[in-house]
Amino acid sequence: MLTLSFRSGVRTPSSASRPLLRGCTLAVSLALASLLVAPAAEAAADSGKPAANARHTHGKAHRPAGKAAATAAVAAPMAVPAADALQMEAMARVNQGVSTCEFRQQVHISESAAHPGYVDLRFKGKQWLMKPVISSTGALRLEDVRAETLFIQIRNKSMLMNQKTGQRLVDACVHPAQQQALSRG
Numbered sequence: 001m002l003t004l005s006f007r008s009g010v011r012t013p014s015s016a017s018r019p020l021l022r023g024c025t026l027a028v029s030l031a032l033a034s035l036l037v038a039p040a041a042e043a044a045a046d047s048g049k050p051a052a053n054a055r056h057t058h059g060k061a062h063r064p065a066g067k068a069a070a071t072a073a074v075a076a077p078m079a080v081p082a083a084d085a086l087q088m089e090a091m092a093r094v095n096q097g098v099s100t101c102e103f104r105q106q107v108h109i110s111e112s113a114a115h116p117g118y119v120d121l122r123f124k125g126k127q128w129l130m131k132p133v134i135s136s137t138g139a140l141r142l143e144d145v146r147a148e149t150l151f152i153q154i155r156n157k158s159m160l161m162n163q164k165t166g167q168r169l170v171d172a173c174v175h176p177a178q179q180q181a182l183s184r185g
Contacts, residue, residue, distance in 0.1 A: 078115075078129065078145065080115055080118065080129070080131070080145050082116075082117070083115075083118065083131075086133075086134070087117050087131065087132055087133070088117050089134065090132035090133055090134045090140060091111075091117050091119070093140050093153075094109060094119055094132050094140065094153070095153060095175035095177050095178065096109050096110055096111060096119070097110075097175065097176070098175075099158055099173040099174060099175040099178075100173065100174055101170045101171065101174075102170065102171055102172040102173075103170075105123070106123075107121065107122070107123050107151070107158070107160060107170065107173050108121070108122040108123070109121050109122075109130075109142075109151075110122075112129060115129060117131075117132070118130060118131055118132075118145070119132065119142060121142060121144075121149070121151055121160075123160055123169065123170060124169075128144045128145075128146070128148065128149050129145045129146075130142035130143060130144055130145070130149075130151060131143045131144075131145055139152055139153065139154045140152075140153040140154075144163065147163055147164075148163060148164065149162060149169065153175075153178075155178065156174075156181065156182050157171075157172055157173060157174055157178060158173040158174070158175065158178070159171040159172070160173070
């Protein structure tokens with residue numbers, strides 16, 4: 001029979017269970033930690049890196065490898081549908097050349113040599129093959145054939161967006177033709 005006493009030196013049921021509770025908490029924490037480390041170790045084994053560095057690769061795994069990866073993505077042969085009459089009409093409205101953007105950045109747009117009716121868009125060392133489309137509002141959209149980016153051209157400015165995240169890559173891009181349209185009022 002368990003006796004409860006408030007004298008010092010006699011353990012009450014709550015104080016008697018604390019070491020057991022601490023031990024269980026430690027065991028559960030270690031088990032959870034091992035579950036988190038196992039996938040990282042497998043990823044490291046697949047990539048050839050040691051397991052200690054596996055936790056650092058999570059954020060980098062989704063980033064492009066740099067200019068070589070961007071160039072390789074564009075250089076790879078791609079089958080795109082032939083341009084129809086609407087696309088060719090939209091192509092005629094594309095402001096080709098250099099557009100100056102915010103923070104002294106530039107977007108370069110040129111007609112694609114490999115794909116008639118399409119344009120090549122370059123920004124910060126990356127290049128995308130874009131399909132011109134006129135929207136119902138009259139804005140011109142350049143849609144990336146790989147669905148990564150979207151370039152929107154309106155009367156007074158243009159912007160480049162990342163379609164996957166919905167974030168702007170660059171804004172306030174103004175082509176000389178847009179600048180002339182603004183000065184005419």
